[in-house]
Amino acid sequence: DAKTTQPNSMESNEEEPVHLPCNHSTISGTDYIHWYRQLPSQGPEYVIHGLTSNVNNRMASLAIAEDRKSSTLILHRATLRDAAVYYCILRGEGGSEKLVFGKGTKLTVNP
């Protein structure tokens, strides 16, 4: 299945920007990069997705490398409510339409 690599954990201070990296060196040309997050005791929540260009929405920004082998999720001002596990996700291989989750990055936000 399509693979992504993320750091196990990251730490940030409240109201500071956070850059969450993801490597996806085997990404195919048509694969979207999805980001979801999971707060404690909840199901995953959609954050953002992109294909080639950088993307912004009310929650975050997604910066995609020119060769598409890596991307970075940017939280512009972290809050305590942003403490969660963040998943960088691609589709399964071979035309599969499932989203394949890895272990994600656990983000801790310090007050």
Place this chain on the structure above:
Amino acid sequence: DTGVSQDPRHKITKRGQNVTFRCDPISEHNRLYWYRQTLGQGPEFLTYFQNEAQLEKSRLLSDRFSAERPKGSFSTLEIQRTEQGDSAMYLCASSFLAKTWSGANVLTFGAGSRLTVL
């Protein structure tokens, strides 16, 4: 719309018993997914439906697991003869994809059904 609903939220059962989970997706969504999540791991894909058709199943889905979506609306996931290794959070998600799929698939997840097998 209240989002994706899952029932029950918690289930404790004894090994060997059968359990069934129900998922009610967002009403206009044509796709429904089941995932399983164990402690410290990301969600693992189990299966998905487009309307009432089950289009993909994971190798993780042994013959003790069966999922249905009989009328293309709600779905059930049944586990027969439960084992301790089945203890996990079972997550349901739904999405809408038009026939001409662009590649982006935004899933809305429910809060999950936690299964504990004693």
